[in-house]
Amino acid sequence: LAKTTQPISMDSYEGQEVNITCSHNNIATNDYITWYQQFPSQGPRFIIQGYKTKVTNEVASLFIPADRKSSTLSLPRVSLSDTAVYYCLVGETGFQKLVFGTGTRLLVSP
Amino acid sequence: EAQVTQNPRYLITVTGKKLTVTCSQNMNHEYMSWYRQDPGLGLRQIYYSMNVEVTDKGDVPEGYKVSRKEKRNFPLILESPSPNQTSLYFCASSFRGSNEQFFGPGTRLTVL
Numbered sequence: 447l448a449k450t451t452q453p454i455s456m457d458s459y460e461g462q463e464v465n466i467t468c469s470h471n472n473i474a475t476n477d478y479i480t481w482y483q484q485f486p487s488q489g490p491r492f493i494i495q496g497y498k499t500k501v502t503n504e505v506a507s508l509f510i511p512a513d514r515k516s517s518t519l520s521l522p523r524v525s526l527s528d529t530a531v532y533y534c535l536v537g538e539t540g541f542q543k544l545v546f547g548t549g550t551r552l553l554v555s556p
Numbered sequence: 557e558a559q560v561t562q563n564p565r566y567l568i569t570v571t572g573k574k575l576t577v578t579c580s581q582n583m584n585h586e587y588m589s590w591y592r593q594d595p596g597l598g599l600r601q602i603y604y605s606m607n608v609e610v611t612d613k614g615d616v617p618e619g620y621k622v623s624r625k626e627k628r629n630f631p632l633i634l635e636s637p638s639p640n641q642t643s644l645y646f647c648a649s650s651f652r653g654s655n656e657q658f659f660g661p662g663t664r665l666t667v668l
Contacts, residue, residue, distance in 0.1 A: 489659025
């Protein structure tokens with residue numbers, strides 16, 4: 447599985463757009479990029495997944511450049527409830543071993 | 557309601573006393589997995605199962621056993637718990653071929 451690197455923490459304010467970048471230099475051809483969100487004392491929750499270019503759903507957008515060596519999770523107009531840890535994972539669809547790493551701790555302040 | 561359930565949610569036990577943490581899903585998922593989460597180490601996979609009677613080791617399987625006799629259940633067994641197994645445990649499930657895993661609420665285990 448490709449190793450991923452994310453910032454340890456980020457701070458933001460309510461209403462701002464937050465972009466969390468994940469580096470995955472060794473991404474393989476068949477690998478997808480998946481993001482999860484985890485609130486304290488809860489299990490992670492799937493947010494979004496993509497292979498290339500841009501993917502958008504009701505929660506976030508995922509931007510993937512042509513070389514796919516990085517990806518950016520974009521959260522529009524964050525609120526206090528977006529305070530959580532965000533994990534970037536890279537691997538083939540349905541890969542058996544999910545390697546979560548330590549994620550990015552996002553703190554949203556009023 | 558589609559969900560993954562775990563029991564118990566909290567457990568305090570003593571070294572060497574065998575215990576089982578149950579996990580059940582009602583979404584007809586083929587794939588199930590166990591993770592442990594420790595401060596500073598993120599989530600690490602213990603065991604996973606691609607289908608009934610098919611299990612395989614994750615990254616930290618030592619000291620744990622699992623079984624998958626039914627599609628909906630995937631219990632985690634600690635034959636002889638030790639203090640280093642004190643952790644927050646999560647069970648997850650998904651359709652085979654999907655990266656969208658559904659996680660249970662977690663089981664906080666303390667081994668004294």
